[in-house]
Amino acid sequence: MDRYLVISSDGHAGLPPEQYRNYLESKYHAEFDERVQREIVAREEHEKRFLLDDFNTKWRARVGEGLAGAWDPEIRNRVLDGDGVAAEVLFPDGITERNAPPFGADVGLRPFGIDPELQWAGARAHNRWLAEFCSDDPLRRIGLAVIPALYDIEQNLREIRWAHEAGLKGVFMPIITEGYAMYNHRKYYPMWDLLQELNMSVHFHSGGAPAYDTTQPGWIGTYLSEYAFWLTRPMWSMIFGGVFELYPRLKVCFTEAGGEFWFPWVLELMDIRASVKHTSGKLGDYNSNLTMKPSEYFARNMWIGCSALPDEETTEAYYKIGIDRIMWGTDYPHPEGTWPATLEKMLASLGGLPETDIQKMFAGNALQVFDLDEDALWELASRIGPRKSQFEKRAA
Numbered sequence: 001m002d003r004y005l006v007i008s009s010d011g012h013a014g015l016p017p018e019q020y021r022n023y024l025e026s027k028y029h030a031e032f033d034e035r036v037q038r039e040i041v042a043r044e045e046h047e048k049r050f051l052l053d054d055f056n057t058k059w060r061a062r063v064g065e066g067l068a069g070a071w072d073p074e075i076r077n078r079v080l081d082g083d084g085v086a087a088e089v090l091f092p093d094g095i096t097e098r099n100a101p102p103f104g105a106d107v108g109l110r111p112f113g114i115d116p117e118l119q120w121a122g123a124r125a126h127n128r129w130l131a132e133f134c135s136d137d138p139l140r141r142i143g144l145a146v147i148p149a150l151y152d153i154e155q156n157l158r159e160i161r162w163a164h165e166a167g168l169k170g171v172f173m174p175i176i177t178e179g180y181a182m183y184n185h186r187k188y189y190p191m192w193d194l195l196q197e198l199n200m201s202v203h204f205h206s207g208g209a210p211a212y213d214t215t216q217p218g219w220i221g222t223y224l225s226e227y228a229f230w231l232t233r234p235m236w237s238m239i240f241g242g243v244f245e246l247y248p249r250l251k252v253c254f255t256e257a258g259g260e261f262w263f264p265w266v267l268e269l270m271d272i273r274a275s276v277k278h279t280s281g282k283l284g285d286y287n288s289n290l291t292m293k294p295s296e297y298f299a300r301n302m303w304i305g306c307s308a309l310p311d312e313e314t315t316e317a318y319y320k321i322g323i324d325r326i327m328w329g330t331d332y333p334h335p336e337g338t339w340p341a342t343l344e345k346m347l348a349s350l351g352g353l354p355e356t357d358i359q360k361m362f363a364g365n366a367l368q369v370f371d372l373d374e375d376a377l378w379e380l381a382s383r384i385g386p387r388k389s390q391f392e393k394r395a396a
Helices: 017-023 026-049 052-070 073-083 116-135 153-165 186-198 219-240 259-274 294-301 312-321 342-350 355-369 374-384
Strands: 007-012 087-091 141-146 170-172 201-205 252-255 302-306 326-328
Touching (some): 007 252, 017 026, 052 073, 073 342, 087 116, 087 201, 153 186, 201 219, 219 252, 219 294, 259 294
Parallel strands (some): 007 087, 141 170, 201 252, 302 326
16 A cells, blocks of 8 residues: 555643533532633733743634644544544643643643642543543544542542543553652552553653743743653653563553653663662662663663654664654644644655654554554555655655
């Protein structure tokens, strides 16, 4: 077939804020009603304060009704068809489209400045809407349940079981653990065990960060310089914590990670630290619970969702990481993603690479992570997928 199958590893979906009320438990309605307009105003003020208002206004005008694909299934499928995307992984949303889940259950999923009970209420509301949204087209929508995992393990287990029964394929968890146990803690073992048993993948996405003082200069540059650190902190805590030694079939994905410049260095660093050099030996035998190199656990248990597409320089880094670890993504409907010029950006970044490597990044690796109907996806791709002949030469 002269077409590629494309499964995006990075999509975002969520309701307009006021509509989450319909999916929220009634006992939280009064709190929701009090907060929702205040939070909408706060987001608008944030945009104006950081000169985002003009950018976002122009962006929304440019893409028009396509933004409504964040919650409208018909519009979303039209966008996917236009992008040549057969299926996509769905995270909660954030600021740009003004449709984040309530009570801090958004893509940042921070454990500070919030009430854990309310954050869980917002997560459950989003999960119940998302399950409904995915059921409209279960072939194309790979839903991730929001799990505020740091507070109550039994609650985690209940929601994971519910999500699995509701047809969601994986879980999205916080990257910031400030004030709570990191993911090497033994208390999480029952959760890893259940996720492995159910073949549900664990996903971390950039967005979470410490509480910056946004009134001071330089905070955005600071965030952009260190967001990959916070995103991938669960990686080394889980590897050195022996999680993958105990749960060898657990699947973990890191999305929008700046993978091209970050992961090769981190993998090398972890292997050096695990070798117990003279400079670190005085700290004790801290890796006796590992039977493989950290990079080998990564190569077996972990994937990178790359929605910032590689250019010639970063493509080389992906080969260093391993092409079988890379999952391509559009980041729809975010303005930093590929839409509405997805094919153009596909060709500019992947044109000229070997066909087998392109197909691994487009979908082959995702098929290893998720339980999907591969035959039906290929049938869909035969109608909408980008043509292989277009990728034979790298676009100028």
